[in-house]
Amino acid sequence: MKIKAGFELRELAGQSIVVATGDAAKDFNGMIRLNKVGAFIWKELADGTSEQALVKAVLDRYDVDEDVVKQDIKEVLNKLSNANVLI
């Protein structure tokens, strides 16, 4: 799974945000705010990855419990999927 073309991660006032450009902007004129881990997950997804690989990437980088990460990733992916930014 991967982030759709046209969604861009940027920094504004120290905050990670996602904005849409090009065709993506026609259906999405809002803005997604991400915390540090969110931005990390976004970058992994931008290159294309799987749910399993995503869990591993977060575990490799952050000292957190595996079950918690699995649950959180599920939630994040659900949210992004509902926002229609994943393919």
Place this chain on the structure above:
Amino acid sequence: MPSAFWLKMGEIMIPIKIAELVIGIHSESLYIRKMCGAYKCENEKPDFEIAVTDGDIMAERMLCPTLSSEELESLAIYRALCLRVLDFDCIIFHSSALELDGEGYLFAAASGIGKSTHTRMWREVFGERVIMIDDDKPLLRRLGDIWYVCGTPWNGKHCLGSSRVVPLKGICLLSRDKDNKIYQVQSCDVLPALLSQTLRPGNISQMDIMLRLMDSLLKSVPVYSMRCTMSHEAAQMSYRKMKGMRQA
């Protein structure tokens, strides 16, 4: 003679000066000419020119189907202008902007909340000390290290504005309430409200320029959040807070 020939002959370039830029507006519309009248300049070479196509006007109609053709042309011109001024460290910021004692104050809110009413309260309280800069769509421009708020012909249905260019003192996000409260906020906490007041370019390189300018703006100008009644007390409160005076 084909009518297209006459259209070409009739086309007029209106040079206006806003935000310290000379901009040539191409339009045949009397409405646009009237609108730009107070901002016209003579004998200065335009920094750039704006001409819109029927397609641009049609695109505006899709967004605002109820507006007249002239209003749609005006919007199309301003949209093109707002993208072009990005190259001059300049962004549009939808708000009601006024000047008091040489400093600019911006009030932004969703449509119909009362930003224009609030700036009217300032005029009632401070009288002739207040000069309206732009009641609807001012430009903000960085010149040197300073951000200025600049009046434009796109100044709302009551045509409240002037071609002023004034250092920006503060930005206030306004909402209605039963009581009056104002406090300074971290701009990162109110990004959706701030970003929705500007034009988001569809093209990524222009989007990046806009975001860099917005970042610079938010680093140098304080942002306030205000909940208020439509009253003179609210105007006095926002003035004291944004001016940096101690609250009464």
